[in-house]
Amino acid sequence: MEILNKRFSRVMKALYFCSKAKHQSLEDMKGILKKEIEELQMEESVDQDFPQEKFFLLRSKVNEYNCTLARLSTWWRQRAKARWIGEGDTNSNFFHAFANGCRNGNLIKQIKDGMGYLVEEPERIREIFTEFFNRKWRLRSCCLQGWPPNPKSLRQSESEFLSSDFRLEELELVIKELGNNVAPGVDGITYSSFIKAYWKTIGEDVWKAIELFFSSGKMCSKWKETLVVLILKISSPLTHSNFRPISLCLSIYKIVAKMLLNILS
Template sequence: MDNFSRKFTQWQMEMVESIGASGGLGIMWKKNSAAFTFQTKIQNWMAGKVRALSLNLEFIIINVYGPIPTDKKRLVWQEIEHFLNNQDEKHIIIGGDFNTILYSTDKSGGIKTIRQPQRDFANWINKNNLLEIRTEMGFHTWNNRRIGFSNIAEIIGRFFLKGDLTDLKKELKTTVLPWSGSDHYLMLLELMGEAKQTACPFKFEMMWFTHEYFLPNIHKWWKDNVFEGSKMYCIVSKLKEVKHKLLDWNKKKFKHVFEEKSRIEKGLETINNVVMQNRMTCETYEAEKKLLCEYEGIMAREEIYWKLKSRETWLEDGDRNTRFFHNSVKMKRAANKITHIINDSDQIIMDQNLIAKDGTKYFENILNKALLNNIPKLITKGDNQMLNSKITHEEVKMALAQFQGDKAPGPNGFPAGFFRNVGIS
């Protein structure tokens, strides 16, 4: 510790000493960039509150080194869970070497079996509503550095988020750094500003189904627009017209979800102030009742909105999961963002326009005519006849029934749920 202080004068550190060659934890922070308040320090984990001075942002960070024995792992998960249950901080980041995989796909080589430690770890994550911050670059975080069939690589290092990102206006990104000599890979967690929003294409919103006049309007617009030509041309043309009608209806009638939510919350706050000063009257009671009814409806719409964007499918209807869906969207946006690429000349490109240009060029080169000519013909004559046969209504209904209604929409912006629930033809 003294050697560290002498070498890194602008840095401070809290640490848990290792036992021999095993364990050891440390949290470092730069004096002029962050302030750290130590809270808990145990053999396998430590926690403290960090305040980023330039951002005026506070969060709790928990550094973990998971023990090998199963019973000790359970004890560590219980200790951290008890700590989490006693925290009021909005943003909590948990990271480190958990010494266990989560899924069988987290392991390359060796025996891929989900054992009790993995089940305990998964249950602990779900119970504490932890959201994993997926890696943008890199995959395995540990490699035994052996060759051939003896090589084993695993994901045992992770970052998790507990809390609400809605007011953070930032994105979290995790990167597995290049090998540095150890069998463990270093992981970098970055707090990034949100990307500038570009013009977005039309996307159908499943929350529109909650409006009482939505379905009657859709059927009316569909019948009012008549086109001549092939059936496919007529369907595509009608969908375009319905799309324009929907955008106009959404703006004038359905209204912006978040603006409506803000309006209702301000109205409830005003009524609450009046009641505190002058007590409840029949007028304020009825006004509050009406706003609370509207608020329940707007909250249901908001949850549907974020659920569709997050593409999470395992949660059941019931409790409000809006915050989880919103955080999930932000995590996916961070994971899907391409900040840089390395081209064929080993140059790092960070400009978004150059990334798009180089990516287009790359795929044009590999998807050339010569490549397509070398693809073997696997479709038999019978398969070809079946594929070219006339599509029946029953086949279309069966295909729609097999789709999950709120998954990613097609190129026209309409998901399968639109056609399944509207029933137009």
């Protein structure tokens, strides 16, 4: 399990720096190609005997320019996390604004305290949310006596089925069922796009780690790490109750949970 975690970590670190460098390279290439295309188009418009060699050169430059735009669209799609971008929209100022707007929209700039006063200091905002969720999730005592009996029980065949070992085919089924371009987990991995796309390369290592978990009954502590994120219930929220907390899990944890869900269903 630890080996898989370290490999994922190294890959994500390398991809991060590669992505930044590649994006700048694509932007530069886009500008150069656009300038070359404009020059060739201008020459074609004034030259009645435009050479065929330059005509083919113009076509190749246009194709290369379109490919560059497509690659930039992929980069912005990953930033914007908009699923509907895959339905035909190309790289544009709208998606630049969408990606940057998501970042700005996630910033909590002000909130009301317990007295109803607006607070804008970041440290005080953190304290208000911490106090609210500490009260909400505090440890409570529960009476376990007097519960009605539950006569229902599993049949022998059902019990044996649930106790049987997981198979590689069940893991592969989960991978195939995953949607595309889902937001990454805490580890930075999109458990749909990345793991599905490179399954032939990483599949054996992922299966060994998951098989070890199911056989030993012990999960790596790293897999259980979560990041609590606040989701807006309404637009322009001003109170802590207007936010809904969700936990962002690691990619492998999501896959394990999906495998368990499939067998229970």
